[in-house]
Amino acid sequence: KIIRASSGRKDAAESLMKKFPLDEIQTDAILDLALYRISQLEIEHIREELKEKRAEAARIEKLLKSKTQMWKLVQSELEAVADKFGDKRRSDFGTTDEIAEFDPSAYIVRENTNVVVTADGWIKRVNSLTSIAKTRVRDGDSVLSVIPGSTLDNAVFFSSDGTAFTVPFDQIPVSSGYGEPLAKHVRLGDGVTVISAITTDPRFVEAVEDDSKHWGPLLLIATKHGQVMTIPFHLFRSPSTKAGRRYCRLRKGDEVIYCRLIEEAQTMFLASAKSRVLHFSLEEIPLLTNAGIGVRGIKLDAGDRVLGAVQLSRPSDCLRVINNNGKELVFGQQKYQVTSRGGRGILTSKRNSFDQIIQPDIELVDWSTME
Structure with a gap:
């Protein structure tokens, strides 16, 4: 009625916008619509479509309020995709050329070198070392070990808390100074010290190709409370x-x-701080296939502790200690013969105690004689 009563298109548009909350675009769309199309059937169709859209909007709003329902919908849609496109691939990925695996060691120059380890846990790499006295260490520190190897090998550091850290030689910095703390490379706990270091270079330590038939070199371990393994x-x-x-x-x-x-040892000495010495066969020590507590090596008195150990392979090998008076004492195999593991050992002094076990001198490798 409004359109028919209007004098023109402009008048009709103004009348429609005045009567209803329409903008210009909506008004133009109405004026472009042929009025004869707005039959009762078309009106019912529009109402039905509006009803469907309102129902869909309500469903979506309800879905958005529930994470459970949303994930159920995702699951059902993924299952539908899998059912429709889940058939096996009909073509294969392939290449006529073999893809070479990346080998970092291929970019490392192989050269002979030494890793110096100090009692305070400092490490450095030196390519040439003719004397322990010539390597620099911090005040109060001392050289614990010098391990030889190539830049393609690894150094294994054993700590007092029972942890082994294996670090590639090439990652240890070359230094003519003090080097750097091992703790810069590994997570060394507070108060934990390095007690030994061993190379993996097969020229010095046998490499095992098939560990199911041959265990290879074995580590001998002793603890402060007298356990061995x-x-x-x-x-x-x-x-x-x-x-x-x-x-x-x-x-x-x-x-x-x-x-x-x-290394070829048959027996070992254990020495306690309270001057007790025990000599027993390595055959009495069980072989563990992984980390364990071990067995009792020596029975300690209250307040006593194991100070150190020495392996014996030759008749001339002996246990050397320094007592609390600073005197060096030597214990040979003939006087202190082999007994059973787990005993209290022999009390060597009622007055004095042991302060330190003297370990064999560090042997340096002459690289000029090596390949």
Whole structure:
């Protein structure tokens, strides 16, 4: 009626916008619509479509308010896609050329070198070393070990809390100074010290190709509370994470005081701080295939502790200690013969105690004689 009563299109548009809340675009759309099309059937169709859209809007609003319903919808849609397109691939991915795997060691120049480890846990790499006295260490520190190897090998550091850290030689900085703390490369706990270091270079330590038939070199381990054990060294040859690998499990208050490779030794000495010495066969020590507590090596009195250990392979090998008076004492195999593991050992002095076990001198490699 409004359109028919209007004098023209402009008048009709103004009348419609005045009568209804329409904008210009909506008004133009109405004026462009042929009025004869707005039949009762068309009106019913529009109303039905409006009803459907309102119902869909309500469903979507309800869905958005529930995470459970949303994930159910996602699941059903994914299952539908899988049902429709889930048939097996009909073509294969392939290439005629073999893809070479990336090998970081291929970019490392192989050269002979040495890793110096100090008692305070500092490390450095030196390519040439003719004398321990010539390498620089911090005041109050001393050289614990010098391990030889190539830049393609690894250094295994054994700590007093029973953790082994395996670090590639090439990651240890070359230095003519003090080097840097091992703790910069690994997670060394507070108060934990490095007690030994061993190379993985097969020229010095046998490499095991098939560990199911041959365990290879074994580690001999002793703790402050008198526990002993052996464990295969090959378990620690490959580089570790900063957290390291467990090589010994300790009871509360205990710590590892000795960890060395067994090299032709048949027996060992254990010495306690209260001057007790025990000599027993390595055959009595069980071989562990992974980190464990081990067995009792020596029975200690209250307040006593194991000070150190020495392996014996030749008749001339002996235990050398320094007592609380600063005197060096030597204990040979003939006087202190082999007894059973787990005993109290022999009390060597009622007045004096042991302060330190003297370890064999560090042997340096003459690289001019090596390949």
